[in-house]
Amino acid sequence: xxRTTTIAIVTLPGFxxxxxxxxxxxxxxxxxxxxxxxxxxxQAVSMNxxxxxxxxxxxxxxxxxxxxxxxxxxxRAFADDASFLSELDFDPTSQLVASQCSGALILAKLGLLGxxxxxxxxxxxxxxxxLGHQVVAEPLTVSGSIATAGGCLSGQYLATWLLLRLTDxxxxxxxxxYVVPVGEGDTYASRLIERxxxxxxxxxxxxxxxx
Amino acid sequence: xxRTTTIAIVTLPGFxxxxxxxxxxxxxxxxxxxxxxxxxxxQAVSMNxxxxxxxxxxxxxxxxxxxxxxxxxxxRAFADDASFLSELDFDPTSQLVASQCSGALILAKLGLLGxxxxxxxxxxxxxxxxLGHQVVAEPLTVSGSIATAGGCLSGQYLATWLLLRLTDxxxxxxxxxYVVPVGEGDTYASRLIERxxxxxxxxxxxxxxxx
Numbered sequence: 001x002x003r004t005t006t007i008a009i010v011t012l013p014g015f016x017x018x019x020x021x022x023x024x025x026x027x028x029x030x031x032x033x034x035x036x037x038x039x040x041x042x043q044a045v046s047m048n049x050x051x052x053x054x055x056x057x058x059x060x061x062x063x064x065x066x067x068x069x070x071x072x073x074x075x076r077a078f079a080d081d082a083s084f085l086s087e088l089d090f091d092p093t094s095q096l097v098a099s100q101c102s103g104a105l106i107l108a109k110l111g112l113l114g115x116x117x118x119x120x121x122x123x124x125x126x127x128x129x130x131l132g133h134q135v136v137a138e139p140l141t142v143s144g145s146i147a148t149a150g151g152c153l154s155g156q157y158l159a160t161w162l163l164l165r166l167t168d169x170x171x172x173x174x175x176x177x178y179v180v181p182v183g184e185g186d187t188y189a190s191r192l193i194e195r196x197x198x199x200x201x202x203x204x205x206x207x208x209x210x211x
Numbered sequence: 212x213x214r215t216t217t218i219a220i221v222t223l224p225g226f227x228x229x230x231x232x233x234x235x236x237x238x239x240x241x242x243x244x245x246x247x248x249x250x251x252x253x254q255a256v257s258m259n260x261x262x263x264x265x266x267x268x269x270x271x272x273x274x275x276x277x278x279x280x281x282x283x284x285x286x287r288a289f290a291d292d293a294s295f296l297s298e299l300d301f302d303p304t305s306q307l308v309a310s311q312c313s314g315a316l317i318l319a320k321l322g323l324l325g326x327x328x329x330x331x332x333x334x335x336x337x338x339x340x341x342l343g344h345q346v347v348a349e350p351l352t353v354s355g356s357i358a359t360a361g362g363c364l365s366g367q368y369l370a371t372w373l374l375l376r377l378t379d380x381x382x383x384x385x386x387x388x389y390v391v392p393v394g395e396g397d398t399y400a401s402r403l404i405e406r407x408x409x410x411x412x413x414x415x416x417x418x419x420x421x422x
Contacts, residue, residue, distance in 0.1 A: 017235060021232040022232075026229075048247075052262070120393070137393055139392035139394050157392065179229060179362065
């Protein structure tokens, strides 16, 4: 039996399309990896009015090998909703737990951010700071199995980091080759990997003999 | 009355999420710009199984200020479907017409690519060449009001080019500021603008006195 690595992307009403679909697409390019949208409802309408089907529920997200909490227009309300929060059962001892932009608010409310620095977007920043966390001007911040990303397009870095942690560098590069801009292939992929590595030096032990 | 600039993103069954949603989100960040999904059906299921509502039909795409033909698993079949092609009424004399990856096949079949070089992905490349077009290893190629992009993440460059043509550099930078990775803001936005400018030098006349 082939084991599939699963990644749930929590996608709430009013969601940011980049924050859910950039990781979804990149992650699904890797062999043996399945990324899917998860949420409280069977459908969510994005911040720009696109209705998307949500294939998994919040309990499924808790069972995935990794979970990304996406962002959107209503994240702050969800972060204040005790009933919603009680449905989230993320476990950083058995899964990678990540957030994109305002998704960090959900992780904060779940008590998952500890005293580690946090990446988020500029709009969410004061809300995270208001909860006593330090926000850094970095696109991706990793502490153990918790990652936070800020700025929609840093979803590229977050997806790359997840692939490096869940597969290996060769498979990560193979997946990225499908999505990088034509004519910029290796350079672009290397930059994505460098960003992931800068946030989590443990993630890619670079063999010295190749340099 | 405020005139809204409209951009239709043709999104077919089996569509590539990056190719449709990266431009959709970035373009909608600009003031006075509305980007939406258009297609033959009211819903399309993406290549990774996400069902998305399609809000406009193909006739609407012909009336938009700009149209992007996205890519996906079934584009080649659609490019061979005379009935489908007959529903597309794109006019480069009155709108910007762009393709992402295999979307170039549709533009080729519509006779819109002329003798200009074409950007596309490596899988689509032989099919475009088989139609007598020259494919270049560039992420974005522009000829007048026709643009072709290759590699999913070059959708960033395509969206930037569209904003530069449809708004101005100040509004483009304002829109990009919302989506660039935190901590890389101006550098990242400048690189997107440089790529658009490299493909279409007419698009941003850089005032010499600023250098």
